[in-house]
Amino acid sequence: MSKGEQTRSRLLDAFQDLVIEHGERAGTLAATADQAGVSKGGLLYHFGSKDALVQGLADRLEVFGAAEEERLSGMPEALEVFLRESVAADQPLDRTYLALLKLGQLDEHQAARDALVRLDDHFLAALTQALGDADLAFLVLRVSDGIYVRTALGGSGVLPPDSVDRILALLASLPR
Template identity: 45%
Template sequence: MAQPSPSARERILDSYIELLISEGERAATLDAVARTAEVSKGGLLYHFKNKDALVESLIERLEEEVEADIARLHAHPEDSIGYFLRTSVNMGTPYDRAILATLRIAQENQQARDALNRMHDHWRGALSRTIPDPAVVDVVIFVSDGIYSASALDGTVAHSVQETIDVVKRLVASPAPQIP
């Protein structure tokens, strides 16, 4: 059975995200978004009164994706580190695309920076359910960020993700070193 086609509003938002990722914020003008979405500029403005409304919808999408991801992470409490790091590979999912698009505008947009900070806070809170040491939680997030960046840049990671997961799990399980 064929998937229903996305609504005009969703196509417009998807087009905005695509332009942000592929060409950057300056190229993602309202005219370019309308052209890419194959709608008139009036049609775009019917759904999004201005570029700020597109940004708000992008952030809403990111937050919905984060919420769904956190729910999936909670469904794997016995392997939260493995789940978190395995899903850190950029696979071009709507979640990945929302993150990349938000990253593209974050330098100039406080709302985007705030959304990315909230995303990290949600990850931190979810991981802290199974990792008691906040510093270790941060290390796991930093490793995740590295996996994501490497896979987003060229589609690969230097080592297999499973090898990385195994190393991180050994580090987490190790007793903290005693400083004299």
């Protein structure tokens, strides 16, 4: 990774952390530059506006989503892996997702909403390929959303330990 790419990544990390921890209004250009340890001029070289930072996070999520689609699409156990990985964690994809989710709640950040829809599209494509059924893939995607939200709100302890096993058994019993 070049020095410029490292700086861009630090700026995006700082912006997403500010949004997650303190809300959209805290993610100012000055606060982002300060948190990243970059001058405001350095930030403006890479991201000319707050909208450009939001777009940078959207682009980052697109990269994560495309990689996940590719990884899951060729995996025989994609359903199990996808549901087990739906438990919220403090991973880079999760952090970017959470920041865009907060940003997407505001009318002025359509790019955030679009990025979240594209992530869903990546997951849906991978699950449809793995399951051979678009409707079942959609159901699994929505179930995984529930697992994610539930665990994001209270950690993995908010789900009974065998929840994913029970969901997988139920899905396996459905006719295809």
